Amino acid sequence: MRDELPVLHGVPPIPEGSQPHARCQDECFLGEKPEPLKYREAIQRIKNWFRANSLHVLAYGTGCGSIELRPLGTARFDMERFGISTRPTPRHANVLIISGYLSIKTLKRVIRSYEQMPSPKWVVGLGSCTINGGMYWDSYATMKQLDLYLPVDMYISGCMPRPEALIEGFAALMDKIKKGEANGYLDYLERLDWYRENQKKIIHDWDLPDYSW
Amino acid sequence: MKTHIETLKRHQFEVLWTHQQRANLIQIGIKAEQTLPVLTYLKTHTPFVQLTHYSAVDWIEDNEFQLTYTLTNPQTYEILMVCARIDREAATADSLHKLWPQAVTYEHEMGEMFGLKFPGSPRVGEPFNLEGWRDMPPMRRDFDTVKFVRDSIPERPGRQAINTRDYIGAEAGEKRLLHD
Numbered sequence: 001m002r003d004e005l006p007v008l009h010g011v012p013p014i015p016e017g018s019q020p021h022a023r024c025q026d027e028c029f030l031g032e033k034p035e036p037l038k039y040r041e042a043i044q045r046i047k048n049w050f051r052a053n054s055l056h057v058l059a060y061g062t063g064c065g066s067i068e069l070r071p072l073g074t075a076r077f078d079m080e081r082f083g084i085s086t087r088p089t090p091r092h093a094n095v096l097i098i099s100g101y102l103s104i105k106t107l108k109r110v111i112r113s114y115e116q117m118p119s120p121k122w123v124v125g126l127g128s129c130t131i132n133g134g135m136y137w138d139s140y141a142t143m144k145q146l147d148l149y150l151p152v153d154m155y156i157s158g159c160m161p162r163p164e165a166l167i168e169g170f171a172a173l174m175d176k177i178k179k180g181e182a183n184g185y186l187d188y189l190e191r192l193d194w195y196r197e198n199q200k201k202i203i204h205d206w207d208l209p210d211y212s213w
Numbered sequence: 214m215k216t217h218i219e220t221l222k223r224h225q226f227e228v229l230w231t232h233q234q235r236a237n238l239i240q241i242g243i244k245a246e247q248t249l250p251v252l253t254y255l256k257t258h259t260p261f262v263q264l265t266h267y268s269a270v271d272w273i274e275d276n277e278f279q280l281t282y283t284l285t286n287p288q289t290y291e292i293l294m295v296c297a298r299i300d301r302e303a304a305t306a307d308s309l310h311k312l313w314p315q316a317v318t319y320e321h322e323m324g325e326m327f328g329l330k331f332p333g334s335p336r337v338g339e340p341f342n343l344e345g346w347r348d349m350p351p352m353r354r355d356f357d358t359v360k361f362v363r364d365s366i367p368e369r370p371g372r373q374a375i376n377t378r379d380y381i382g383a384e385a386g387e388k389r390l391l392h393d
Contacts, residue, residue, distance in 0.1 A: 105344050132369045138359050140351045141343070144368040202366055205345030 044180060051094075051120060052177040055170065058093035058113065059086040063100025065127040065160040072163040084170060090116040095173075098150070100160060101129040101142045104202050107149060111199060114150055115212035121185050122153040122173060127160045134159055148198040151184030214239055214291050217259045226251050240294040245280075248297045249307045252282060256312055260286040261293050264309070267319040269327050273354045276301045278329065282309075308334035326352035 057079075061069060072079050073086055087093040090113040102110065114123065125146045128134035133144035146152050153176065156169035176182040188195060192211070200206050218241060222228055229242035243251050255261045266283035275298070282295040299306050308331040309316035320331040321341050328350035331337060340346075349356050362368075 105342070108344070132372045137368070137372065137374070138362050140356075140358050140361050140366075142366075144362075144366055148367055198367070203345060204347055205340070 045178075048178050048180050052174040053083045055082075055084045055095050055122075055174070056087045056093045057084060057095045057097055058090055058117070059088055060090075060096070060113065061099045062102045062106050062110065063098075063127070063129060065100030065129075066097075068126075068160055068163055068166060069097065069099060072166050077163040077167065079167065079170070082167070082170060082174075090114070091118065093117055094121045095124060096121065096150075097124045097126055098130050098146055098152075100127045101134065101136045101139075102146065103141045104143060105141070107143055107199070108203055108208065111149070112208060112212045119185050120182075122177070122182050123150050123184055124169060124173060125152045125155045126166070126169075128157055129159075131155055131157060143202060149195060149202075151188045151195075153182040153184045214286075214293060217255070217261070217293070220259070221251065221254065224254060226254070237290060238292045238294065240296060242296045242298075245297045245299045245306065248280070248282075248295075249309075249312075251295065252284075252309065252312060255284060255293070255295070260288055261291075263287055264313040264316060265292070267309070267316055267323075269323050269329060269352075271301075271327065271352065271354045272298070273301070278304060278306075278327065280306055304328055305330045305332065308332065310334050326350055328353065 057069075059069075059073075061067075071077050079085075084095075090096075094117060096110070096114050096117065098110065114121070123146075125131065129136055129142065130146040130152070133139075133142065136142045137144060143149060154169055154173040156165055158165055161169070173182065214237075218228060218231060218239070221241075226247055227244050229244065231242075232240045234240060261284035263285045264282065265285045266281075268281055270279040270281065272279055277298045278301055279296055279298050282297075284293045284295065285291070286293075297306075304327070306329060308320060310320070310333070317335055320329075320334045321336055321339070323329045324331060324334075324337055325341050325343055325346070343351070348361060351358065351361075
């Protein structure tokens with residue numbers, strides 16, 4: 001990756017004959033000036049690399065799949081060796097795991113928690129219930145397709161997935177973040193009306209604010 | 214335990230039927246209008262002082278709801294299940310909140326899930342499990358869950374379902390053929 005990055009110039013030596021207090025625009029660069037787009041892309045890549053290695057999972061379980069998060073977080077599978085840790089409040093977290101089935105009553109709380117999380121943030125759908133309803137496909141109380149209500153960056157299939165599968169899923173999410181493809185949070189802001197419309201279709205007693213800052 | 218049931222009969226309570234399910238579990242049927250007196254008597258004059266469970270069953274064929282009050286004797290762990298049938302249309306039963314305060318939670322839930330009415334029960338009508346529910350109570354047997362789900366909750370297209378009974382039957386049949 002280092003080879004692909006454009007070289008970022010450090011403080012150049014003052015060219016001969018230049019004014020000591022020249023405006024720091026073109027004069028700051030020696031030789032070829034990097035194109036602004038590439039420069040921004042490089043910064044974005046560095047940011048993404050840092051972000052991918054700093055995942056803080058909201059310690060919140062919605063369904064039975066959250067039982068697999070306990071061995072993942074503790075000594076046996078130990079997700080902290082990948083730089084993933086849990087946080088008790090949405091204000092400190094940037095990964096939301098929907099672990100298994102999500103009842104419509106819980107969906108309301110999840111939307112609130114998700115909107116309170118600072119950007120950039122990612123949603124991981126865990127288990128087949130989040131994908132197509134799973135074994136609760138005919139339940140009156142659960143939603144059947146998570147990506148209608150929240151922007152899902154990574155699905156981990158299984159009923160329920162083992163901690164090894166979760167580690168695999170996190171690795172895939174980290175790759176996706178490094179490539180800059182995990183932009184669900186931007187999609188949520190861009191298409192907020194569409195998400196809101198879907199949310200309000202199944203949450204009949206809607207009493208949330210316009211956006212839970 | 215049987216002596217307590219005999220005492221009930223002696224006190225002019227009508228015991229419609231008795232059924233011994235296990236050595237320590239007896240079910241009795243009583244009239245719905247005698248529910249409160251019977252339970253008050255059992256709580257105050259017998260060792261069955263603890264209400265361990267309290268639930269409803271929808272007997273749609275008989276047009277009735279059956280309310281089952283599970284009482285436990287904490288000394289001997291004997292269980293007495295008192296069953297009373299109420300009319301399905303009226304769906305009204307006596308509230309037990311004066312006898313056992315924890316009964317309120319059961320009544321609250323039954324009110325939401327079966328549409329039962331318990332006049333005087335505190336917190337009745339507040340949302341509990343179902344928020345913003347607009348349909349008929351979902352645990353009633355005439356509630357068509359699959360139709361409700363198809364109509365109101367969007368589903369990802371392309372989901373394939375296998376009939377579990379057919380699938381396992383076919384698999385078992387194949388195996389039996391192989392063994393034969």
